[in-house]
Amino acid sequence: MPAPELTSDCSRCFGLCCVLMPFAAVSGFGVDKPSGTPCLNLAVDDSCSIHATLREDGWPGCTAFECLGAGQQVSQVTYGGVSWREQDNLGEMAATLSVMRQLHEVLVHLDEVARRSPDPEAARVATEVAELTGATPVELLTHDLDQLHAQVGALLGAASARLRADVDGAQDRSRADLAGHDLRGDRRGWSFRGALLIAADLRDADLRLADLLGADLRDADLRGADLSTALFLTQPQLNAARGDAATRLPDHLVRPRHWRG
Template identity: 50%
Template sequence: MAEKSKPRHKPPRERERQPERTLLPLAADDRQDLRADCGNCFGLCCVALTLSKSADFPVNKPAGTPCINLQQDSRCGIHQNLRQKGFSGCTVYDCFGAGQKVSQTTFDGTDWRQDPDTARQMFDVFPVMRQLHELLWYLTEALTLPQTGPIEAELSRAREKTERLTQGTPAAIAETDVATHREDVNVLLLRTSELVREGIRRKKKDRRGADLFGARLKGADLRGVTLRGAYLIAADLRGADLRETDLIGADFRDADLRGADLTGSIFLTQSQVNAAKGDAETKLPPSLARPAHWG
């Protein structure tokens, strides 16, 4: 949840049905709109989501209730000290740009504070938009990979369909059957993984959903392995080779990635990186930033 420029608040006005927007062709790896821009969001992740008291959050907060640290200008009052104050979960969370999309596009810059009648609908739309933007992140990445040539047309159609879903009216977005759409997209993401990893011959490539909690994998050669949905919580991955490794949905909470090589890994997200531990020697894909807490 990076804090950026002050949100652009527009005065409330009567809501009306917006004409269907014309989609512009996306560049091969244009993911700028899929990166969080907190300065143009009305603090939606701090209001719309439920927080449960845990190691990640020191308080309970129901969905639709503003976080105690959210200020009137949509900024976080303890942004620089979130981890010290027990809100480490906030530093891990990534909306994939859904916050500014809902705030500035779906609701045309109308703040939920200024127009309370739209608040509930906005809070319902946000988590749906977040899931759609996550799928856009994966699909856009898949289209950058040279190995996906055989399914490029299918990936492009899936990305265009997903983008169109994000451009609907608030009611249409809230009613989107994301689970079914995700299943369709996942078929292509699985095929993408296979195409990327098929050139790396290994006896054991499939560790999907594996329980690797606290696993000792220091210096492990995991190149070309699929770790989709694997539990790597607190795993020791120092110096591990994770190139061309499928990491979609892998749980990296407190995993030690110091000195690990994740260049060329497939479907790694900023949220996963933020949840892990790393250092200056950790190699990341160019699309991801080195977390500030890594030092």
């Protein structure tokens, strides 16, 4: 089976995130919507009728979301191109999409390990996860994700330690509540794994080799920050943050459109 794509392609998805995911107005989605109910902005061709003006129309949560390719994988591979409109199993599809997105996120991080600090065990696990993305819904929903996350977490931690080994004075702020804190300055090699960085001030901060695995960057101010070699930074994290043309990003990530405003 071909390796799964790790960036979203909405043209090959059935608008799954707009149907299967619940969301709330207070989280930036315009209205409250339960799982299994199509978004009021979903067109009959499964496109978004307000895609070009989501933030202006009060839907910034949609601009931050990125399925990492899970949507088209579930649409075209797991369910063989059969739309949710033709099935009566939305609960199963919603759970399957959630599992698939976690698997794709794992692959994104393991791909970074392969590029920056290759490890045979990480490569082996990546191969197994890639194969799992082609499994049936039952196989996906019964897989032990807790065990997988623990296994991958250890591999990512080891890669992070190797890559940051030569950085002097780096602090470990893993899982720290740093919401709203002033974190400007030299943060090279710091660990922010799982940290709350909501609305943190990181303007012009040097975040090279900083470990941002799972960090909550919602509304974090990254204007002028150097994230060029940050570890385990993902597109959804960037989409949820604030930045500008001076923010330096890793080559594989895209500057969010709303940063240009």
